[in-house]
Amino acid sequence: MNTINALFQEFILECNYSRRLRPETTRGYNAVFLLFLKIMPEVTSPKELTPEMLNEFFRRIETRPRMVGKTVTSGVKKSTIKTQWSKLNVFFVWLKKRGFIIESPLKDIKPPRPNYDDFRKLENSDINKIYSSIVRCSANALTIRRDTMMVSILLFCGLRKGELISLHVSDLDLIKNELTVRAETSKSKKTRVLKMHPTLAMHIKDYLNERRKLKTEWLIVATKGDSGLTRHGLKHWVKSLILKSGVKFHLHQFRHTFACKLCEANVNVFKVQKMMGHTDIAMTMRYARSMRTEDMIDDIGKISI
Incomplete structure (x- = not known):
């Protein structure tokens, strides 16, 4: 049986050796996928990748408590959600092209548009x-x-x-x-x-x-x-x-x-x-x-x- 984890490892091998992507890029894919497995441990096969399941993933990301320094907080920036959406979607599109899923579960889920009002230039x-x-x-x-x-x-x-x-x-x-x-x-x-x-x-x-x-x-x-x-x-x-x-x-x-x-x-x-x-x-x-x-x-x- 092709588990999501096994398929992801195949995807990473292709990124590293066939597509020759930068290590920084594949590190980003790995980090987001490992977070996905941690947040959604019940999802193990491609057939379980549905829009409803992805919406649940983003809900859990938004509401889970986490430590920032010594403070417990929740919620994430729109830019963080957009990054996670983008990196997961690359993997889902790869699954679609190889016939493991019919469509990316993110096809009809639009990522948020970050408000870049944090002026990033150093004074x-x-x-x-x-x-x-x-x-x-x-x-x-x-x-x-x-x-x-x-x-x-x-x-x-x-x-x-x-x-x-x-x-x-x-x-x-x-x-x-x-x-x-x-x-x-x-x-x-x-x-x-x-x-x-x-x-x-x-x-x-x-x-x-x-x-x-x-x-x-x-x-x-x-x-x-x-x-x-x-x-x-x-x-x-x-x-x-x-x-x-x-x-x-x-x-x-x-x-x-x-x-x-x-x-x-x-x-x-x-x-x-x-x-x-x-x-x-x-x-x-x-x-x-x-x-x-x-x-x-x-x-x-x-x-x-």
Whole structure:
């Protein structure tokens, strides 16, 4: 008998080896599916995948108690539900194509439309706090140079977290002042070359000079040993920086800030798309939600009647 779990493992094998999806993508599918199994343990076969059952899944997600810090709470964001809907639907469509179900049970269930009113661009004051906390609280010179460079890469290149920790020293060209994001580490599966901002170039040179005795090929090294920073290490780095700076942020906000700064500088949106590594310009336009009308007073002043 083909259980849902067995079929999902087959789906993941195809994602990894036939479709060659990024590990980040398959990790997302795994996380949502494991949550689905946990919330709906009574569902074990494809024939039990019905619209009614999926509605029950979302109801349980919305009402289940969970711990946030030391507080018991319930409810989830619309964006979280939309993510879960999207990732589950990819698997359900796969089941349909292989004849295990007639239709995706989500076919007639529309996902919520998130209200992106949480302006995700980092303010200049927050950026200054983050930089100053690195200098003020770091244990040694190498950590100061590394963390300063990491923040600068995020701000001036808009890299995704996977692209950031996958950088090699060989991806830098300090003569041409260029940073290369390799196709195998990029979500778009395309190599892109970014020009370095002078501030970033300076921070990279300072860091490379400080870590000159290390042999690892990874650009961003762990605090202990001669190895690259892991995803777990990056997660810890973010938490530590939040505590030190007093700025509550998540890593993707640097990417939003990069996009908004380019738009505010009137950079052509097609150029922004290329620098962000988006295959669809509609995705680039979504980052414009971080721009606020109160930041556009100079543009309004340009109107002539």
